[in-house]
Each structure stands twice: as C-alpha cells, then as structure tokens.
Amino acid sequence: MAKRLLALCRQAPYGNALAREGLEAVLAAAAMDQAADLLFLADGVFQLLDGQRAEAIEQKSLRRNLRALPMFGVESIHVCQRSLLERGLDAGQLQIPGARLKLIADTGSFIAGYDSVLSF
Structure with a gap:
C-alpha cells in the first residue's frame, strides 16, 4: 500500500x-x-482566491500551478473551515477549475491520517 503524503499550505x-x-x-x-x-489552512487559504493580480507586485501568479493540480490527479482540495471563517472568507469565493473543494472541520484528525506531512 502506498504511503499517503499531505502538504500543508x-x-x-x-x-x-x-x-x-x-x-x-x-x-x-x-x-x-x-x-x-x-x-x-491559515493564510494559505488566500492562495485559492481567484482574481489575484500578481503582476501588480511583480510576482508570478500561482494560478497556473493550481490549475495544473487536477491534470496531475489531485482532484480534491482540502480547506480548513476555521481558517476561512477567521479570515472572513466563504468557500464560494474559492475556485480551482476541475477540482472539488472539501472543507475540513477537524484538521488534527485529518492530518493524523497521513504517513508523511510536509509544511509550506
């Protein structure tokens, strides 16, 4: 059985x-x-907001990487429900074409289900 990897964004x-x-x-x-x-989770939820203008701050947009996720088999995007609430965001504001957003209420239990966890 393959080990399960989770990246915390x-x-x-x-x-x-x-x-x-x-x-x-x-x-x-x-x-x-x-x-x-x-x-x-935390400020990482801001990565999922559409309409960011990275060029205005002379940065390369993350949208291309996010849109590539479903093409590489990452079809579910997990989002900490509490992080959204703390930042005044609604799940309807988050969009990744081709991916399903899944709100996670208990992040501790969710993270515990993985063999390896990377934090970014």
Whole structure:
C-alpha cells in the first residue's frame, strides 16, 4: 500500500517562495505517481482566491500551478473551515477549475491520517 503524503499550505500566496514550493512539491510527487493531497489552512487559504493580480507586485501568479493540480490527479482540495471563517472568507469565493473543494472541520484528525506531512 502506498504511503499517503499531505502538504500543508499555510503561507499567503505572495511575499515568499513557500506557497509556490508547496504546490510544486505536490505536482512533482503526483508526476511520479505518488498519492499527494493538499490542505490549505491559515493564510494559505488566500492562495485559492481567484482574481489575484500578481503582476501588480511583480510576482508570478500561482494560478497556473493550481490549475495544473487536477491534470496531475489531485482532484480534491482540502480547506480548513476555521481558517476561512477567521479570515472572513466563504468557500464560494474559492475556485480551482476541475477540482472539488472539501472543507475540513477537524484538521488534527485529518492530518493524523497521513504517513508523511510536509509544511509550506
């Protein structure tokens, strides 16, 4: 049985390289037929907001990486429900074409179900 890998995406989309590196790690794992999931929590939930203008701050957009996830077999995107509420966001504001968003109420139990956890 394959080991289950989870990437915790905690960082806002811009300001440092961690958000991009987390997405790239999951895409790389998926390209090598490794089962990898994502959990967006804390400021990481901002990565899923559509309509960001990364070019305005001279950054490369994360949207291409996010849109590639379903093509690499990552079809479910897990989102911490509490993180959304704390930031005044609604799940309807989050969009990744081709992926299903799943709200997670108990992140501790969810994370405990994985063999390996990477934090970005």
